[in-house]
Amino acid sequence: MEKLSENALRILQERYLLKGKDGSFQESPEEMFRRVAHAIAKAETKWGGEEESKSWEASFFEMMSNLYFLPNSPTLMNAGTGRGQLSACFVLPVEDSLEGIFETLKQAALVHQNGGGTGFNFSRLRPAGDRLNTYGGFASGPISFIKLYDFATEQVKQGGRRRGANMGILNVNHPDILEFIKLRVNGKPLQNFNLSVGITDDFMEAVLLDKEWDLMHPNSGRAIRTVGARLIWEEILNNAWESGNPGLIFLDTINRSNPIIQLGKIQATNPCGEVPLMDYESCNLGSINLSKFVKEKELDWGLLSETVHKAVRFLDNVIEVNNYPSSNIEQATKGNRKIGLGVMGWAEMLIQLETPYDSEEAEDMAKNIMKFIQEESFLASSKLAEERGNFDNWNKSVYYPDQKMRNATRTSIAPTGTISILANTSSSIEPLFGLAFQRRKVLNGQNLTSINDFFIKKLKEKGLFFQEILDLISIDGSCLKIKELPDKFKSVFKTALEIDPKWHLKHQIAFQQFTENAVSKTVNLPSSAGLEDISEIYKLAWEWKAKGITVFRNDTGREQVLYKGIKE
Ligand code: UDP
Known part of the structure; x- marks a missing residue:
């Protein structure tokens, strides 16, 4: 052992x-x-x-x-x-009926109770303000039910050992899409959801060609409003810049490699995006x-x-x-x-x-x-x-x-x-976040600090193991400014924010090409990144056939989990 x-x-x-x-x-x-x-x-x-x-x-x-x-x-x-319950990933249907919505909420609570995460596509729900047949009232729409699911997740979390995580998806042609895109920025308490817009190829083409885009009623399939595709795109970028949400999921790319398309199209993924699944899978x-x-x-x-x-x-x-x-x-x-x-x-x-x-x-x-x-x-x-x-x-x-x-x-x-963390290694296909870094408030509100073992090992191998170097990396987790270290050495120890975002995406795509499900990857951006940078990454992700994309701008004053350096 x-x-x-x-x-x-x-x-x-x-x-x-x-x-x-x-x-x-x-x-x-x-x-x-x-x-x-x-x-x-x-x-x-x-x-x-x-x-x-x-x-x-x-x-x-x-x-x-x-x-x-x-x-x-x-x-x-x-x-x-x-x-x-041994699985981490679930997708559940959200039907356009009160019974369906609450039945799914119940199943989601049971999944969260035992450490699983759930993904939902809310696009089957009629838009807010739509007339209801039964009692003549008005529908409250997908946004209000996302908030309800978020609140329920928060309550279940109290008893569990692991945060119940959710993925909420709304397709880009749903009439409530503009409100959905702003949800994370406007809806501060919405902490238990990752949000993604369900994107289709024809939407991306409409953005590139600056065309009009129809928002359709999910039941009748009729266009009930038309907006510029670029208006939606810009709203996505503004909010992703601000909060990292929404990400995108590329539904057509997902379904082109869906191995059992005869059973129907996949509409959603689990919370971190690595598994596109059919309802109830x-x-x-x-x-x-x-x-x-x-x-x-x-x-x-x-x-x-x-x-x-x-x-x-x-x-x-x-x-x-x-x-x-x-x-x-x-x-x-x-x-x-x-x-x-x-x-x-x-x-x-x-x-x-x-x-x-x-x-x-x-x-x-x-x-x-x-x-x-x-x-x-x-x-x-x-x-x-x-x-x-x-x-x-x-x-x-x-x-x-x-x-x-x-x-x-x-x-x-x-x-x-x-x-x-259990295996004491770097996560997934991500570069090192910092040579020294903290995970804040992960363990009952406490922080976990780490100094990379391989960095220490390589310093020793090269005869460069000095306390001064450790002190320097403890401050900001980086070795790039340390003059005593050779360039070749430093190039191997570049950390997430020192690596150009395009290289993050290239690794995502390289792994995606040989993965039947999807790749969960965060493309880290420096706080100085602008809307154009996000636009470029999102467009390239689609062009290069990613199944989804998420960016995260560092050090924006928002609460985040990972911080470079281990000095408070
Ligand atoms: N997940 C979750 N809550 C969490 C972390 C993860 O529900 O707090 C689910 C979610 O579906 C995620 C999947 O577990 O996509 C895998 O996450 P990760 O690989 O980080 O989990 P680990 O096995 O390392 O705990």
Whole structure:
């Protein structure tokens, strides 16, 4: 078992390890990994004997306790505890009826209670002020129901161990779209939602050609108002500049690679955007810690292949032993059996290979690695299909009839916000945020500070380990101004805000090209960035076929989680 970092231990103790009624720990971190390995390997008994289950249990334990792979938080928290919801990602429908709206709210509360996040597209709701048939009143519209969902999430959060997160989407042709775009700036309390505008290709073309744009009634399909497409675009930019919201989701790009389009179009994603899902579908995630796969400045492809195969099996087993909050969710999830295997520690892998994040070499490497993971997970899932059968809707999917497949999708790049701390590595495919940085108010209101281990290690390797250097990076998390460090060294340790936003996007696209689901990525912008910068990134994201895009402007005085430097 790999030694865990101080921050990892603090998080595990606060939220993951089982506790008795008196607050005493019922398990150690090692026992937690054993509990999870045991619960997930139990699924094996459905197809094999006890022996097989035991041997997979040992294998899963090793993969997690070595920090090669970790499943999403709900699996770590809940597997084998009787609180059986193991997935992080859900999408629920919002029907245009009071009954539908409250039924979905109830299901969302149950999902949040056990650490999952929910995404919704509110576009089926009639606009505010529309006449209601039954009692002759007026509809309150999508915005008011988003606020209601936000308020409910806030209440459920009080009892849970993890913030219930939501994604709220409104399509760009909904009559209430302009109010939706301003929602985050005007609606300060709306803290439990990420907001995204559902964008179509024809809207982007209308923006580029400065055309008029129809806002349509969702029920009749009639245009009830026409505005300039650029007016909407500019409102999006203004608000994204101010608050980071709304982001965009590109619905046509998503549906072009929807593997079971026969079942209908995908309209929404989970909260951080990495999994586009049909109504009632859920998806469980897991991430490979790439920082562990560099041996003697080379990538260990054999170990990576082995880990991908084990991880796919693990994630397919999760679907089997999962407890679902409702029968609709169980049915939809088992019908397609989507899993999302991704990566974390990408920046720390590049550092070990002494490759700058903002280089073509890094971009090529991203493509090679993700292509490899995608191909291996494809093989792993089709092998599982030989053993266990195809997913139920296989004969309606793109794999039919030639390719056996257990899981409709296999890859997804999650933010790995917490599991990367547990694995003591950089999150997801993000560059280092700072060589020294703080995560503020993440642990019961307390801060977590980190100094990057690889930075220290490399300083020592090069004979440059001096207290003065540590003091300097403690102030602003950056080493670029330190004269004593060679340029090549500094180029490898550039941090998120020192990397041109286009390079952030290039990494997102490189990984997206070999990921069936989507990539969660924040394109960090300096506080000096203007509307034009956001416009360019948003347009390029669409052109380069991202499935969604989010920007975040740093140091704008708003509350944020990550701060560079560790001096208060
Ligand atoms: N998520 C959530 N609440 C949170 C963090 C995450 O509901 O506070 C969900 C959300 O769907 C997100 C997914 O978990 O997209 C994966 O997030 P992440 O990779 O950061 O989770 P981790 O497994 O690291 O905790």
